[in-house]
Amino acid sequence: MERIRIYMTGVGGQGTLTATTLLARTALDQGLDVVSGEIHGMAQRGGVVESTVLLGGWKSPKISHGEADIVLGFEPLETLRGLPYLTKGGSVISNTEPLPPVGVSCGRESYPDMDLITDKVRGCSAKCWFLPCRTLGVEAGSVQAGNIVLLGALCASGLVPFGPDALEAAIRKYLKPSLVDMNLKAVALGVAKLAG
Numbered sequence: 001m002e003r004i005r006i007y008m009t010g011v012g013g014q015g016t017l018t019a020t021t022l023l024a025r026t027a028l029d030q031g032l033d034v035v036s037g038e039i040h041g042m043a044q045r046g047g048v049v050e051s052t053v054l055l056g057g058w059k060s061p062k063i064s065h066g067e068a069d070i071v072l073g074f075e076p077l078e079t080l081r082g083l084p085y086l087t088k089g090g091s092v093i094s095n096t097e098p099l100p101p102v103g104v105s106c107g108r109e110s111y112p113d114m115d116l117i118t119d120k121v122r123g124c125s126a127k128c129w130f131l132p133c134r135t136l137g138v139e140a141g142s143v144q145a146g147n148i149v150l151l152g153a154l155c156a157s158g159l160v161p162f163g164p165d166a167l168e169a170a171i172r173k174y175l176k177p178s179l180v181d182m183n184l185k186a187v188a189l190g191v192a193k194l195a196g
Contacts, residue, residue: 003056007063009082010074011099012047015147020051023151026170027055030162037061070159072150075099080117089126093153095133129153129194136189141182148183152190164191
């Protein structure tokens, strides 16, 4: 299979690391060779979280600048900050709804306009999609389900060698029973938004 490097970035409290683990387990259940790791993470809500999932026989979870085939952005500003990791011809799937990081909340930094972010993403990616993940997460049953909306969109994009059905099977297998229906709905919403 093709070797794929996925760089995932967001802020604490969004479930970025949960999504990383679930995506890695989904790939493993499909018989794929997976390496996954956390590059940088802060347990505190609002801190920057970066992680990787590499498919197809990599030895290390490290991704350097210019190497990620896919950037998954759970928060728009973090998507912008993650663009240096994207390889030429790479793809981006990003949330469009800000969850301002600590520096912005404290007034030390300003938040860029969403049009600037989307223009920069479009300028350096071959394919890109933008989804209102927080809104869709709430529609599914919880704002935290926005991370699964993004994974649903990824699995429907054709960028990875498995579809939404594989993700749904992993949700049933690995998540608490009380969370399954909500997260299955989140997958469906991500798939539908990508198609629409």
